[in-house]
Each structure stands twice: as C-alpha cells, then as structure tokens.
Amino acid sequence: MKKTLIALSMLALAAGAHAALKPGDIAPDFRATAAFAGKTVDVQLKDALAKGPVVVYFYPAAYTGGCNLQAHAFAENLARFTAAGATVIGVSGDGIERLREFSADPETCAGKLAVASDADGRVARAFDIATAATPAGRKTTKGQDITHARAERTSFVVGRDGRVVATVGGLAPEANVDAALAAVQSLAPAPARTGAIPGVVADGTPIVVLGDGFKGTEGPLALPDGSFVFTETQDARITRIAADGHLSTHLRDTNGANGLGLNAAGEIVAVQVNDTRVGTLGAAAKTLASGWAGKPFGRPNDLVVARDGSIYFTDSGRNANQAAPAAGETAPPAVYRVKPGLLERLAADITRPNGIQLSPDEKTLYVADTAGEHVLAYALQADGSLGTKRPFAKLAGYRQAQNGSFSSGADGLAVDAQGRLYVATNAGIEVFDAAGQPLGVIALPKQPQNLAFAGTEKKQLFVVGRGAAYRIDTLAQGYTGRAK
Known part of the structure; x- marks a missing residue:
C-alpha cells in the first residue's frame, strides 16, 4: 500500500x-x-x-x-x-x-x-x-x-x-x-518485539511505535469510539490516536492534565498539575477537589473511576519542575476518593503514591509506590474505606539510581479481564497474576510511564512514556467493565 x-x-x-x-x-x-x-x-x-x-x-x-x-x-x-x-x-x-x-x-x-x-x-x-x-x-x-x-x-x-x-x-x-x-x-528500522508471556502476549509480537517527541506522556485512556487518548502534560494537551494511527489534538488547555478517566456522562475526568485539582475537562469543566485541610494538592498524579462514580486518585507530592504554590505549603502525598459532595483521604502513609487501579471486581485497590519495592494493595470495604495495606507484588524494576536512592519507578497500572495486573516500572511492563505472582516483563525501547487497554475488544495494550507512545497486540483482553 x-x-x-x-x-x-x-x-x-x-x-x-x-x-x-x-x-x-x-x-x-x-x-x-x-x-x-x-x-x-x-x-x-x-x-x-x-x-x-x-x-x-x-x-x-x-x-x-x-x-x-x-x-x-x-x-x-x-x-x-x-x-x-x-x-x-x-x-x-x-x-x-x-x-x-x-x-x-x-x-x-x-x-x-x-x-x-x-x-x-x-x-x-x-x-x-x-x-x-x-x-x-x-x-x-x-x-x-x-x-x-x-x-x-x-x-x-x-x-x-x-x-x-x-x-x-x-x-x-x-x-x-x-x-x-x-x-x-x-x-524505519524493524520494530522491537516482545518475548512470550503465556496468555498475555505471543513471542515476537511487534512493539509498534505510534509516535515520539511528545511532551509529558501520561494518562492513557480508551474512548468509546475505539480510539485512544493520552495527555501531554507539559503541553496542556490531550492527544488522540485513531484506529488507523492518525494523530490529532483531542483537547487543548487542559491545565496540565495527567491521569484520565471517564465518568458515567462520558466526560473526561483528569487530575491536573498546573493549578492542582481533580475535575472534568472541556466546555463544562468542573472542579471536584483542589486540596485537603486547607492546603492545595501537591501534584495529583493518576486516577481510576469506579462503577459507582467514585474517583480514586493519588497525589504524589510536588516535584522540582513545578512552580512554588501561591498558598505556600501543600498537602502531603496521599490517596483520596472523591465524588460530588465528598472528598476523603484514604491513605497518607505511602512515600510516593503514583499509579492507581481497581481489580475487575472492585474489591481491591492497587497503588504504585514509585519509591518502593512493591505494588501495594488494599481491600476495598463496602463503604469505600480501605482495609490494611499489604505488599501485593515485588517489582523487578526496584534498583539504585545514580544519585544513590532506590526506586522501582512504579507508575501506571492496568488490569485485564482475568485480573492480571500490569505495572509500568524501571524494567518495562511487569505482569502479575491476580495473586501477585510474576508472569513476565515486556521490555520497551523507552521506560514506560503509563498504560491502558484499548482498541478492538480491548485486545491492544497502549503504553506511553518518556515522550513516546507504543501499541502491543495482546492475547489478553483488557477489563471491559470500565474505561480503564
């Protein structure tokens, strides 16, 4: 052709x-x-x-x-x-x-x-x-x-x-x-290819590079029309990739949107890092939460929208690239739940909470701790509160950085229909079964930051990181009960 x-x-x-x-x-x-x-x-x-x-x-x-x-x-x-x-x-x-x-x-x-x-x-x-x-x-x-x-x-x-x-x-x-x-x-050179992970990805599957040179790749999300969007946080833009691979600007002036989700009305919900807040985007943009206990959020990072409309999100704390907040001190890193008229702080004992995800049955909440060696898991109670924190899966990406500190680089999370958990880390995409046992790692040309299933029947894994976007055809099917 x-x-x-x-x-x-x-x-x-x-x-x-x-x-x-x-x-x-x-x-x-x-x-x-x-x-x-x-x-x-x-x-x-x-x-x-x-x-x-x-x-x-x-x-x-x-x-x-x-x-x-x-x-x-x-x-x-x-x-x-x-x-x-x-x-x-x-x-x-x-x-x-x-x-x-x-x-x-x-x-x-x-x-x-x-x-x-x-x-x-x-x-x-x-x-x-x-x-x-x-x-x-x-x-x-x-x-x-x-x-x-x-x-x-x-x-x-x-x-x-x-x-x-x-x-x-x-x-x-x-x-x-x-x-x-x-x-x-x-x-272009031949694409990198995956190794086999039984039930997840076939040996030799191409890792298709959809684009490179984006500014702050985050927030991948499947849209109902089969396309895929992600955030360019530094450009305050949401970029769309159509089924045929064409790129377009889906939304501008996003207030530095990072993680994305869809609510029941089909509106994009985003954690936003410029004027820190959580809320919907677009012409009818609405703020749901902007701080805790009188202090603004540090850096809202990722979110997942539950079937009842509750939005679980992380605030990983300010980073060196952010301007000092006008209000002075920010709220410490934490995990929150928000819905109209309600904001709850669920956990404030994680060093750097990052990616967040629900199990398919929504009985478990997963949180990626970038600084830690494990993905963390909480039993989700009927009232939306969290049970005791437990280490769910040990990460192969946990290693010492050049500055001497240790980090797994744990970032975005995704789940498939079988309850497997996919974690973006220093090592690549680490895949675990529903019990937290490691199944394998998908190595990528650049370190991944976030990921989501999208495309036809959610049998494609879309990954973003370090300015690049990738697509991998999978044997596994993403969970279809939520947008992500």
Missing part, C-alpha cells in the same frame, strides 16, 4: 510541467534562515541528515488555505515522523517575519515545525522546483499581501545518505503528508 501511494504521487508529479529531483538523485545541501515556535533559527540539511531521514516540503505561501492544512497535518503527525527517525523542514518564499507567526500558530505549524525562508528562490531552484509569480492582489487568510513567487507543492524524502528516496507532488495537502510519512516509515 505504501509503495503504491508513493508511486501514484510520482505519476501525478511527472505529469506536471517541470522536472523536480527524482528518487536516487543527490539532494543539494542548503542552509537557510527559518522560524521555529516563533523564533528565528538556522537550518541546514546536512545537520538534519546526521540525525536521520529528512522531509523537505515546499509549499506556495504561509497562511493560504491549502498550506495551512498541510502545515497542520505535518504538525499533528510530527510524532509519527519522529518515531521513524525523521525531521521535517518546510520551505517557502515567505519572509521570516511572517514565518515566525506561521511557525507558532496552533492552527498551522503549532510550534512543532521549522519553516525556512527561501525569498530568493535559491533552495527551490536547487531542487528543480517550479515557481510562479503570484497574481497581483492575492492575500493570505489573514489579509496580508502575497508578493513572493510561489513554489509548487512538493515534498522530498531524503535518506541519511543524502539521496532522494521519494518525491511527492500533485496531491492534496493532507494526502501529500500521508505519502511523505509512508516513505519515511519504509526507511
């Missing part, structure tokens, strides 16, 4: 009235002044190729209908290009001042793409790209005059050896991005 798409785009380009560089040609090195996230930077093809393949995409003019769509499509799917090791550089005849605005606009480049100014057409000529004078009176979507020559929309995928791998032209803006991505992904 990928080869067909690229071949069709090549035919469309060949039918044009110009001869752009073709696959196998050496791409000319160039250096240009560019804009990135509103700032002026320098870009050079040679420097970018040192990191991996490069997509050089020429477009007619910033702030025109098709170019806005194309820039947005590249920005929304940049993590997929990054996952394949590629860099994307846009080139147009626009002046640098207009490109600074274009590069930062959330509806176009969204602060994710470098766009170079080729005001004299030097770079376009080097790639044999046809340019044409702009008819008098043409304006941008912002009402600005367009006075520069316009390059024909063409993308070049350049391999690390400096040769053109694919030339994509003659396509609509978003189709151009899809074809460039297909070419880049054909160059």
